[in-house]
Amino acid sequence: KQEVTQIPAALSVPEGENLVLNCSFTDSAIYNLQWFRQDPGKGLTSLLLIQSSQREQTSGRLNASLDKSSGRSTLYIAASQPGDSATYLCAVGMNYGGSQGNLIFGKGTKLSVKP
């Protein structure tokens, strides 16, 4: 059974710092890996999606990498800002039987960026 682990569970950094969030998964037979952001009391917003054949994706100050063979992904945030404060969730896309691809989520990393 696929398990997704995110380390650390919480992170507090000063504004301007570059930081890395980690995600690991146990089963490498994935469709893709996604990073989501969740603000308190809100739904999830997709940040980056890396297909299983890709190694990385970039969007603005965010860069996500995928090493399928080792079961790892990292989300790199450059020049962090207070507005980046949120919980970041990693999810792997799997194919279960007749389903059209389900997501297995990690428990998230709660990021706090101090001004």
Add this chain to the structure above:
Amino acid sequence: DVKVTQSSRYLVKRTGEKVFLECVQDMDHENMFWYRQDPGLGLRLIYFSYDVKMKEKGDIPEGYSVSREKKERFSLILESASTNQTSMYLCASSPGIVRGMLETQYFGPGTRLLVL
């Protein structure tokens, strides 16, 4: 822009009540999902549907049922609400696998349910 709406942001119900949570998406997506999110447990899949009138159990279907009579609407039903169903409920939709690629899921804002 994809829009996924949920009928209520906050809901308070009594133990034993029948509870309906509604989710509507406007992008003609095939797949729809219901999750619950609890501190320390993360998001867990309750049910999903990949077509009208089709439903599949997720990881924690006990105590829940679902209905998908129309493509755009996916309802979660708590037949007899219990206090351990107090949670944040999130609905999502997705086009599924398109040209061999699994597309992302789009989430609604969530419904925070309190069962007293």
